Amino acid sequence: MDNTPEQLRFTGTGSEYFGIWIVNLLLTIVTLGIYSSWAKVRRLQYFYRHTELAGSSFDFHGNAVKIFIGRLIALSMLIAYNLTIRLQSPLVIVILIALAIAMPWLLRNSLRFRLYNSSWRGTRFHFRGSLSGAYRVFLLNGFLALITVYIMAPYMHQRMKAYQHNNSWFGRTPFTFNARAGQFYLLYLMLLAAILVFALVVGLAGIGGTFIAITQMKSGGHPVDPRTIITTLVILYGALILAGILIGPTFHALITNLIWNNTRLGEHRIECKMSPLPLMWISASNFVLVVVTLGLFIPFAVVRATKYQMECMRVLPASDLQEFAAADPEVVGTVGEEAATAFDFDIAL
Amino acid sequence: MLRANYFDGRSTRIYAVELSMVSDDLVVRGENFDFKFPFSQVQVDERLGRAARRLRFNGGAFCEVSDLVGLDGLLAMTPHQEGRIDRMQRRLPTVLVSCLAFMALAIAAYRWGVPWAAALGARRLPASVGKTITTQELKILDGRILLPSKISLERQKALRKQFMSLILPEGGVPNSNLLFRASSLGANAFTLPDGTIVVLDDLITTINNSQQIIAVLSHELGHAHGHHGLQLLLQSSLIGTFWTFYIGDISQLLAAAPVALAQAKYSQELERQADDYGAGLLRGNGMSPQLLADVLKKLTELHPSASKGGYLSSHPSTDERMQHLHFLAAHTSDQ
Structure with a gap:
């Protein structure tokens, strides 16, 4: 029995993925978007099959036709929504309410679809969250966060992750989640503090710019010098990019670590050690290279980011990883996981 | 084994x-x-x-x-x-061809597809859309960038009368609103999305020749006739949507940047169209397109740096436009 930590490994390379990306992008354009569902399956398969744990890779089993049908339904809903808005019809409210009611059900189905179609060593993942749970987490808590001016947002995030991870299974083995809402609040407070500091800098620049503009206007009745406006805008935009590069990756790393370090698969612990600095470097350099290459660096950028994030994760086995049993096929049939694929929304939670 | x-x-x-x-x-x-x-x-x-x-x-x-x-x-x-797509993904020639085909398609869509779709959309949109946007824009500009005109009311009245007596190539008189404003933006005139034309004081004092001012206004009527203001707005949202799809995974912020870049190139094309329309209008009213070329020459002499043009400027180079207008003027005298 071998209980050494098993690190996730990602073996994909940018140059390999480039060929897959460009061919599928072209096919998607030539077929006016129809091929995009098949391209998506191939993309997910590329990333799953190049992700290894203990020498075995993951696999994605999603059916492109089902994804295509789901997208058609989603598209028709979007068109219906846009049409009613365009026509300024009172139906908008009806459609908005219908969407709000349908959303938790759709999200739950998409979680089911995603997990049921993922496997490792031939054993599939499952999502068994209840429908009432989905309404509580996505609708009721969302509403509560809204009316408390987002003071409850960290709590809602914690509830969402708990719903997601506590209802996930690998074969017959359940995942458990035990991060507390207080830990989420701590991270969100740090995020708020960082944003406030940036807002102060940006606000001072804005006030300074406006002050100069007003002085110019008062002295001699000249209109505002456009250069003052441009300088102010450059400072604001620069601060926004800087905030995106510094704050975004830091918060992402800390919250991802919190979530995975508090998730277990049966008795096995999961460890995530993402650090902000490499993540900042990867996102900043990806940003520059994607701009310089007019987007052709995208596949390389995605592979770089995926590789770093995957390889931060380790499984600390409590016992042999060969002991997992697949779920009973009859149980899978009654829960209807195979059928629950009419909607596939790729919503990252 | x-x-x-x-x-x-x-x-x-x-x-x-x-x-x-x-x-x-x-x-x-x-x-x-x-x-x-x-x-x-x-x-x-x-x-x-x-x-x-x-x-x-x-x-x-x-x-x-x-x-x-x-x-x-x-x-x-x-x-x-082995599957056909598998082979396409792996072989260097098909990857290179896909890459080139993708770039060719992107350039074609950018060069012809987007302007075509936006021009079509601009013509189809109800007039109220242009009106609403123009009212909003003027609300922002007036009192900040634009100040009340210092041109005498008689001069304004005379110009407006001359403007309103123009016969458009498609028939009828201009139905554009003509506004006079003072601004530090220099000798310029521009057209807002509903066809309202704004003339800046500096343009009138610099040119100081009614016929040439009318030439500039006929160029602006070209913008109004082609719904260029709305077209530019639609183009920016089309380009923005594409970039969000293409690059949105990497960065939302990034997706906004190329819009400004694309706009500059598109507006050059629209300037050429407006020049052509203005030349036709002048000809139809018994004036020479040479007038517009003369204005450009006058403005270039005052601000030599403005004539350089190039990719990032919103107007084509002045030399290029003057040559084109000379050509149009020569054409008229033959008829």
């Missing part, structure tokens, strides 16, 4: 096996078992990069093969054919 891992689909247990082909059957040989499977019922996964490939059997069992070269050797003994 090809090494592989066998999984039964019921647990995560690894069975080390060796694979071989015996006539039409795939033979799977492990430590404690040994079975044959008709190859015609084995499903072979498409190749994806250097990922391990799976040979799938009925009922969820499969073999995971990491030795891709060895697997190719095994598959060579079978009727198995």
